[in-house]
Amino acid sequence: MNRSLTVLMDGWSLVYQPNSPAALHLLALLANHPEQAKVILALPGEAPDWLPANFSLLIRRTPDNVAARLLWEQRTLPELAKQAKADVVHLFGMHPALFTSIPTLVSPAEYPEAARVVGFINRLRVSLSAGGMARGGSLLWPSDLPEAPAQTRCLLSAPVSPLVVEEMGAGIQAELARLDLPETFILYHGSAGEEELRRLLEAFSWAAGPLGSEYPLVVLGLDAAGRSRITRLLEEYGLESRVRLLPLVKPGVIPEIYRRSTVVFHPDETPAWGGPLRLALATARPLVAGETALADALVGPAAYLAALTQPRALGAALITLVVETDLAERLSTAARQRAARWEGLTFREGLWKVYCALQASAMRQS
DSSP, X not given: OOSXXXXXXXXXXXXXXXXXXXXXXXXXXXXXXXTTEEEEEEESSOOOTTSOSSSEEEEOOOOSSHHHXXXXXXXXXXXXXXXXXXSEEEESSSOOOSSOSSOXXXXXXXXXXXXXXXXXXXHHXXXXXXXXXXXXXXXXXXXXSSOOOTTXXXXXXXXXXHHHHSOOOHHHHHHHXXXXXXXXXXXXXXXOOHHHHHHHHHHHHHHHHHHOTTSOEEEOOOOHHHHHHHHHHHHHHTOGGGEEEOOOOOGGGHHHHHHHOSEEEEOSOOXXXXXXXXXXXXXXXXXXXXXXXXXXXXXXXXXXXXXXXXXXXXXXXXXHXXXXXXXXXXXXXXXXXXXXXXXXXXHHHHHHHHHHHHHXXXXXXX
């Protein structure tokens, strides 16, 4: 077996989407990476001050827009991979380069709305990415989820997120004080897509009256475009006084925000890796989520699931968990038990085998 290899990881989300599932999964992966693998992070800008300092960085300044992201995926990352003499490129969205000789591994950690085709550049991006997957991209799929896609290379159990187990230091306490969170609140930490935000607000509007002003909806993780979108929708739904938008926060603060919430509300699809459902389980919070095959497999009895097509049922589920505290506590206990199965050693060993297999396959084909 090879004793070492080099992995280039796509750090776009760390710079531009630090509260996204991709960023949170990448941080968990960095904390649970195989010791034999040399990890190099490719970043489109300066490294955030919260990023662990024990990894090599390759920085190629790239603006945050769709055209620049396409160039980053199709040209910049392959160039940086060659510069780093990488054996494997590890991505966190389904966007591998079409023309590259270096094996690519994808941990899908994006919401479905991220892949929707709107505009010529997005259509081109989706087309090139599909070609990249067909030419040899491999998927890393969680073993606790069904419906593994055809390109799946390996099933691995979820790693423990370092954000969940870290002690709350003075910096996190100061950040929480600055946020001035309500004493009780419903937490949404999900997609910024138009369809998803409309579903969120329609469902919450059914619960807002019965719950009263003591349980506002707190929205976490939206970028500038998402904040602009939801601000417009709040006016349309007449919910401006009942919803509070948080700024982007340091990832280490996110688990504490979860822990302080009354209920986590996720009326969305769920990413395979790094999404709010996993974080709600890890922090043992009562959870209302949209009923999908992936959500059902992931949370089991640790959440109240309701159909995504029935906003009234989703709102009723919120009311139920706020009012019926015994049920909320049972869900928290079930969440704690499910998350207890996650650990890092099995993940590290499995990931190392995947990296080695990809390297060996590339050597045979060269």
